[in-house]
Amino acid sequence: MDRDSYVYKTPASKLVQVAAIAAEYKGRPDMLMTVIIRAQKVVSAFSKEVASVIAREMDIPMNKVYSFITFYAMLSVKPRGRYIVRMCKSAPCHVHGAQAVVQALEDQLGISIGETTEDGRFTLEYCPCLGLCEISPAIMINEHVYGNLTPESVRDIIKQYIREDVE
Ligand code: FES
Numbered sequence: 001m002d003r004d005s006y007v008y009k010t011p012a013s014k015l016v017q018v019a020a021i022a023a024e025y026k027g028r029p030d031m032l033m034t035v036i037i038r039a040q041k042v043v044s045a046f047s048k049e050v051a052s053v054i055a056r057e058m059d060i061p062m063n064k065v066y067s068f069i070t071f072y073a074m075l076s077v078k079p080r081g082r083y084i085v086r087m088c089k090s091a092p093c094h095v096h097g098a099q100a101v102v103q104a105l106e107d108q109l110g111i112s113i114g115e116t117t118e119d120g121r122f123t124l125e126y127c128p129c130l131g132l133c134e135i136s137p138a139i140m141i142n143e144h145v146y147g148n149l150t151p152e153s154v155r156d157i158i159k160q161y162i163r164e165d166v167e
Pocket of ligand 1 (some may be wrong): 089093094130131132133
C-alpha cells in the first residue's frame with residue numbers, strides 16, 4: 001500500500017453512515033464483502049478511516065479489512081469520479097479494437113487510464129474481462145455496460161453522460 005492511499009479524508013457524515021452499515025454485521029467477518037459493497041454506495045473511496053470504521057464496527061482486524069479492499073481491483077482507496085469508466089483489458093476485446101476505443105476515451109476526457117478528470121466526473125481505468133466478450137470491445141460505466149464499441153460510438157456515449165448526467 002503506497003502512502004498516497006492514506007491522504008484522502010472521508011467526510012465525517014459518510015463515516016457515520018458506513019459505521020451504521022458495518023455495525024449490522026458485528027462479529028460476522030464472513031459478511032465483509034457485503035459491508036464493503038454497501039459502503040461503496042456511500043463513499044467514493046476506501047480511505048484508511050473507512051477501513052478502520054468497518055474494522056471497529058464489525059470487530060475484526062483492520063489489516064484484514066484493508067487487505068480485503070486492496071485485493072479487489074474494482075474497489076478504490078483513492079477518490080474517484082462520479083462515473084467510473086472501466087475498459088476491458090482482456091484479449092478478445094483487445095483483438096476487436098479496444099486500443100482505439102481507449103485512445104478515443106483518453107482524447108475526449110483529456111486524461112489517461114488510471115486518472116480522474118479535474119471536475120471529478122470521470123475516472124478511466126482498465127478491468128479484467130467483463131464477461132461480455134461476444135460484444136467486445138466492451139466497457140462498463142458504473143453499472144451500465146456498452147459493447148461492440150468503436151471510437152465514434154464510445155464518444156457518443158460519453159457525450160451523453162456529459163450532457164445528461166446519466167445515473
Ligand atoms: S474480453 Fe472484454 S469483455 Fe471479455
